[in-house]
Amino acid sequence: MANETEQTHEIDTPKGLITSFLVLNIVSGTVGGAMQLVVPLYAMSLQASTVQIGLIRGISGIGMLLLVIPAGFLVDHFGSKKLFLTGSVSGTLSTLALILAKVPVAMIVLMGLSGLFSSLKMTALNASFFRNLKNMGLEKAGWFKGSMSIGLTFLGPAFGAFLVKVAGFHSIFVLLALLTLIPMGLVLFFHNEPVKSGPMAELGQVVRSQLGEFRQLIGRRALYLPLLTESLSTSCFATFSTFIVVIAVKVLHLPATAASFLMMLEGGVFILTVFVAGPLITRLTQLQLYLLSVAVTVAGLVSLTLSGAFLPIAASSVVLGLGLGLINLVTSSRIGRMEGEKGKIVALFAASVGAGISLGPMLGGVVGEYLGARNIFLAFIPLFLSLVLLAFVTEGEHDRAEEEVATGG
Numbered sequence: 001m002a003n004e005t006e007q008t009h010e011i012d013t014p015k016g017l018i019t020s021f022l023v024l025n026i027v028s029g030t031v032g033g034a035m036q037l038v039v040p041l042y043a044m045s046l047q048a049s050t051v052q053i054g055l056i057r058g059i060s061g062i063g064m065l066l067l068v069i070p071a072g073f074l075v076d077h078f079g080s081k082k083l084f085l086t087g088s089v090s091g092t093l094s095t096l097a098l099i100l101a102k103v104p105v106a107m108i109v110l111m112g113l114s115g116l117f118s119s120l121k122m123t124a125l126n127a128s129f130f131r132n133l134k135n136m137g138l139e140k141a142g143w144f145k146g147s148m149s150i151g152l153t154f155l156g157p158a159f160g161a162f163l164v165k166v167a168g169f170h171s172i173f174v175l176l177a178l179l180t181l182i183p184m185g186l187v188l189f190f191h192n193e194p195v196k197s198g199p200m201a202e203l204g205q206v207v208r209s210q211l212g213e214f215r216q217l218i219g220r221r222a223l224y225l226p227l228l229t230e231s232l233s234t235s236c237f238a239t240f241s242t243f244i245v246v247i248a249v250k251v252l253h254l255p256a257t258a259a260s261f262l263m264m265l266e267g268g269v270f271i272l273t274v275f276v277a278g279p280l281i282t283r284l285t286q287l288q289l290y291l292l293s294v295a296v297t298v299a300g301l302v303s304l305t306l307s308g309a310f311l312p313i314a315a316s317s318v319v320l321g322l323g324l325g326l327i328n329l330v331t332s333s334r335i336g337r338m339e340g341e342k343g344k345i346v347a348l349f350a351a352s353v354g355a356g357i358s359l360g361p362m363l364g365g366v367v368g369e370y371l372g373a374r375n376i377f378l379a380f381i382p383l384f385l386s387l388v389l390l391a392f393v394t395e396g397e398h399d400r401a402e403e404e405v406a407t408g409g
Helices: 014-045 050-078 080-100 104-131 143-166 169-179 181-190 200-218 221-251 256-276 286-306 310-337 342-371 373-407
Strands: none
Touching (some): 014 050, 014 080, 014 104, 014 169, 014 181, 014 221, 050 080, 050 104, 050 221, 050 342, 080 169, 080 181, 104 143, 104 342, 143 169, 143 256, 143 310, 169 181, 221 256, 221 286, 221 310, 221 342, 286 310, 342 373
């Protein structure tokens, strides 16, 4: 993957790096986005309950959470390329295995394994991107998640809806597994990086050293607010992409293409926001960005809860996508500014993503089971409001913390 040392022979111009990451993320995101639509529909075809659908979606986050911190160590020791290829091959096999799932419990197990492997792939991609962010430009901090979202929430759902219309679930899983070979091919043949691993005898010493650095990193209080923000926003994003399918198909009795359109709409606004609103990072303070992003997000959540027809839900999806896009600008810019090895920093943020992916849909499944699917989004409103209160308390300390890191204090 991309590396800032002089030893690497890959495309190292800012434009080349950006193009490389965009292509990788769009293709990977398209497969993931199609899975977000297909998996809940397949679960419903197996007569899964709302709670089980939440578990099927959320268990992948637990898988990510279990392996993402070790993945950060592995990236810093072995390099991004090896970890990406390992995670990709394993993920391809777990996608193929979904063909054998005949009951919801089997899907829960396989999606958990998929999350374990995804943590290797995504930590590798994240670390490589943010390691090179200063060369590419800090204003592009949101481009990583934005380019992933082009596939994840725009191209992927549209592709998934098309596949559901023309093919059976088993054929779809085979095709999506084959498509994961494209990012692997791109990395294998076009991305070079210097060998970072040493003899296995030295691995224990390396791990002990990295654990010490990791403890120092955890002690940086400036990390806590962006970590919580990343977890909550990801939780909301995952819950929307899971249960908007349930609301559209089971509550409103609309076709899968309607659910796909709502996912694309929310994702498209999210993408547009992170690519276009980057200048706000320098024009507004971090606290102002928090206030603006949370206010828009809460407005979208309230509107989603009150909406009972397709068009109001579509409008609410636009507002929610805007709010979550603004939140992503806050967290991404913070990662880009932080000093230290990006594998460990990104591992912490990926752990927050894993926690969000797991807790959001699981909480949504329980709320939806007992209070109705449209009330799922109410649970997030007090959490986002609490985030604003925390921002007021901690943002005053952020500049001092960053100054201490910069001066080695």
